[in-house]
Amino acid sequence: MARAVDRAGLGAWLLKANPAVWDLRGFLDAGERRLTSWAVRPGYRSALMQPGDRVLFWVSGDGRGGFARGIWGLGTVIAPAEPWHDAERGFWTDEGSRQGVRARVEVDVVLLEQPVPAAELREAGITDLEVQRQPFAANPSYVSPEQLARLADLLPGWPPTAAEPSGAGR
Known part of the structure; x- marks a missing residue:
């Protein structure tokens, strides 16, 4: 079976959160705006x-x-994926803890001031993202370089990572 993505065909990774299995409300209510893993x-x-x-x-x-539904944040991978231990539950709900996910990746993802809803993506003619075609596929999903270029007009500038000075974003 051919692999859907390789390094040459990668524009960005897409990490999905379903509020039924990850407590987005609790995350936001705790004043969080940045994902670290x-x-x-x-x-x-x-x-x-x-x-x-x-x-x-x-x-x-x-x-x-x-x-x-839609794009809620932008950022970068900080470290390669590694084994995930059930004791590190964080904002995962009981259902999310049972999903069989056993790895985690360190990221620096800043939530957008205004998410880009799926309806706005469709209105802009963006209907071919893997997450739109296969919404129930496992994390991580991906976005090709061509798709990322088409998304550019809908997204704010890429945020600097926590390690970069605030004016050094890409």
Whole structure:
């Protein structure tokens, strides 16, 4: 079976959050605006993730709870994926803890002031992202360089990582 993504065809990784399995409301209510790690499925994709790779943060689900599906954050991979221990539950709900995810990747993802809803992506003609075609696929998903270029007009500038000075964003 051919692999869907390789380093040459990668524009950015896309990490998905379903508010039914990750407590987005609790995260926001705690005053959080920056993700530092995310659960991913072990496999060839998570093994391809390298420091400096761009990351889009996508909120999925049915829209209940006031969370529109779409792009909610931008950032970068900080460290390669590593084994994840159940004791590090964080904002994962009981259902999220049972999803079989056993790896995590360190990231620096800043939530957007205004998410880019899936409806706005469709209006802009962006309908071919893997997350749109296969919404139930495991993390990480990916965005090709061509898709990322088409997203550029809808996204603010890439934020600097926590290690960069605030004016040094890409």
